[in-house]
Amino acid sequence: MSNDFSLTYRVCPASPEAHLFAVELSVPSPPPHGLTLTLPAWIPGSYLIRDFARHIVAITAEDAFDRLVPEKLDKQTWHVPPGRGRVVVRYSIYAGELSVRAAHLDTTHAYFNGTSLFLRVVGRDRDPCRVDLAPPPGEGYRDWRVATSLRRLDAEPFGFGSYYADDYADLIDHPVEMGRFRVISFAVAEVPHWMAITGRHYADERRLVEDLQRVCAQHAQLFGELPVDRYLFLTTVIGDGYGGLEHGYSSSLLCPRDDLPEHRDGAAGEGYRRFLGLCSHEYFHLWNVKRIRPQALSESDLSREVHTRTLWAFEGITSYYDDLALVRCGCIDERAYLGLLAENLSRVMRNPGRKVQSVAASSFDTWTKFYKQDENSPNAIVSYYAKGALVALALDLKMRRESQGARSLDDLMRALWERHGRTGVGVAERGVETLASEIAGCDLGGFFEGALDGTCDLDLGPLLADVGIAMRLRPARGSTDLGGLVERFDEQTPQMRLGVRLQPRGAEPVVLNVLSDSAAERAGIAPGDTLLAVDGLRVTPENLDALVARAADAGQIIVHAFRRDELMTFDVQPMPASLDICELRLIAEASAVVVARRAAWLGQGEGLR
CATH class of the missing domain: 2.60.40.3650 (Immunoglobulin-like)
Known part of the structure; x- marks a missing residue:
């Protein structure tokens, strides 16, 4: 040089x-x-x-x-x-x-x-x-x-x-x-990898090395090669914080110190699964977005907004593969993965905005909506990360169904790599859809029209049943309920709710969001109101749902709240909670053929070591 x-x-x-x-x-x-x-x-x-x-x-x-x-x-x-x-x-x-x-x-x-x-x-x-x-x-x-x-x-x-x-x-x-940090290292396909960890932590570095190597090798195996001669994870650990950003030869990560693994033995906890998923997500971007690039971003003008409808593919597909790679490489088991999948489904279903904004529009308007969220965002937008991952799931299972297992989303990603990643040719606005139909050997135009440009919920039940998984939606049991994998589908008691979300970590029950067409919206409760009492009993963030459920037995209830410095009184008619929490269940009576399909989808591989 x-x-x-x-x-x-x-x-x-x-x-x-x-x-x-x-x-x-x-x-x-x-x-x-x-x-x-x-x-x-x-x-x-x-x-x-x-x-x-x-x-x-x-x-x-x-x-x-x-x-x-x-x-x-x-x-x-x-x-x-x-x-x-x-x-x-x-x-x-x-x-x-x-x-x-x-x-x-x-x-x-x-x-x-x-x-x-x-x-x-x-x-x-x-x-x-x-x-x-x-x-x-x-x-x-x-x-x-x-x-x-x-x-x-x-x-x-x-x-x-x-x-x-x-x-x-x-x-x-x-x-x-720059600073004082710990460095751990490993190799994938003889390419050196490092993680520099800044901040006080108690991580089991040996387990971290083993798991990171497996995750990175899994992604390299999918594409058949590594496009770099070195790679660096820059990780800052703090008490509370989360984020990741991809780069061509590295990624920047921010995570709570409790998300790092402390013991080699036992299953990965929720925090560690989240951290491995973050590493997996940013590493997958080595191929998908850093080298397989949207045509609109290939010559980015960093002085102004650049609009594209394709972020559902570049972020959504990446969000699909981040957790899928964890089960394929053996960092988590099948049950843990399906639990994560159910939670992502619930995150999408809980927001009425999915009925208002398409995932393609979410991508195009990310500059003014997704990255500038306000108190009405749950009612107005859908995440091209979360719903994009569900579109990727549906596309993967549909390609497997239509080709009788001969083609899948894996084949589409490899084709994108060959035609765009290795050549540097940007992907046109509908290039992913066109190539998907070619790889699948059938016209997927109708699927994409509904999934990307429509606002109806994806019909995932039959596709999941193809791989021996039953799905149902039920009311939320509390503000933190996201569903998961269950042994059986229990009978559900109707739940009465106000339809509000409170500010997180708040000592007072301050309304963060009022969901559209909810009891709270009809009564006039607004974001920023501080709830005081339900039928004369003091409200806390922890007891709101229980107070509403008890008072609802008598019909209309009285809610007192402060709006700024004014005491407000609301006559509220509670409404049944929406069916927006996903539960998945492994179908015990599934045939050997169906179980084989699931194994092919979630199949483990050694990857490139």
Whole structure:
């Protein structure tokens, strides 16, 4: 690799106490009209305008002879006047957001995505970039290290020093973690993998290595190859938080420390299953979205929204395979997987918005609806992650049914990889649907018209019965009830409900959502109301359902609440709870042929080790 770089960036966590990064950009041969610099407004994989430029605190520029005064052109763009010879731009950035999407710096660690820190030199997008990473000043940071998937120049492994990127798109696709962290490692198909874990934790690292290797190998087996020569999981553990973001050679993860495994023996608990599912999801994105890309996002303009109807496939299919991979590689058993599947079905069914917005529209409007949710969102939108995963499930089982087991969603994903992932050709807006019909050997247009553009519930019962699984919907037994896998379907007693959801972790019963066409909506209860009493008895977040159920025996009930500082009284006629909680049951009398179909669907494989 040549050391002749057109652009050089130097990053230093200059003031951890004040949460300020110092960045220096050196441009050796600026054009005669000066430099135009801009910072992205959003980050690939997270479809919301985030306006990273608002965190730039100060910016200056100079050449070898004079100071150059940058002129701000809009909210994220500056013009630096012509200079003589090399121009150096220095700027400081506030980093206060602890998430996988932005930048965070304090005295414990430093983390950033390139979209948060690296100014783009307009017209120089394809220039190679050198990145010099420096530690914070002071003796207290001498033991800090660096974890990033950027390629090293003179830096030692996990060390400060010089790295490089092929161009600006490559530059912003490698998040960086600096600080004190633990590193675990393993290999898949002889490709080195690492996980850098930041934050206090008590993880059983040996079990984590074994399970991660199995999950990654399972995905590699599906596609037949690994498209990278290295991979890094950047994991930050905290008391409470969750998130993930995919990159071309790495992923950023945020999780509660209690989600990491503490003991090697025994089944994976709920938190650990969730963490493995998160790792599985972001790793599957190595193929699906980072290389098999929507045509609309292939040449992303990071300064404005880019609309596509295809996120149901790129996020929804990925959400389907994240848990499916766990059972296929043996990290969880069949029963645990079906329990997760039932819970996802319940999450979709519990929101009336599924009857209002199609999954394709959810994808297209993600900028203004899915990533900008409010108190009415459960009534207005559907998740292209959660419902997209159910569409993928239905498509998989339908392809297996129509081809008598000869074709499945696995074959579609391999075809997408061959035609789009390996070639770099973007997937057209209806390209997944067209290719699915070709692979299945039958016209799936009617299926996709209903599943993607319609708002009716998917007819999953018969498809699940094909693989020996019975499905039913029942009323919720409480606010946290999501159903699951059961031994038998019990008789259900009708449940009377208000149709409200309360703010989580609240000491007071403050209404977060009022579901459409519910008893609460008809009575006039509104989001933000603080419930006080039901028929004269004090309401708490824990006893609301029980109070309503008891009072409902007498018919109409009286609910008292505060709206702002005004006492309100509502005459409420409770209504039966909706049938929106999914239970699945293994059909004991299923034939050997049906059981074989289920085994083929959930079949375990060794993967590429």
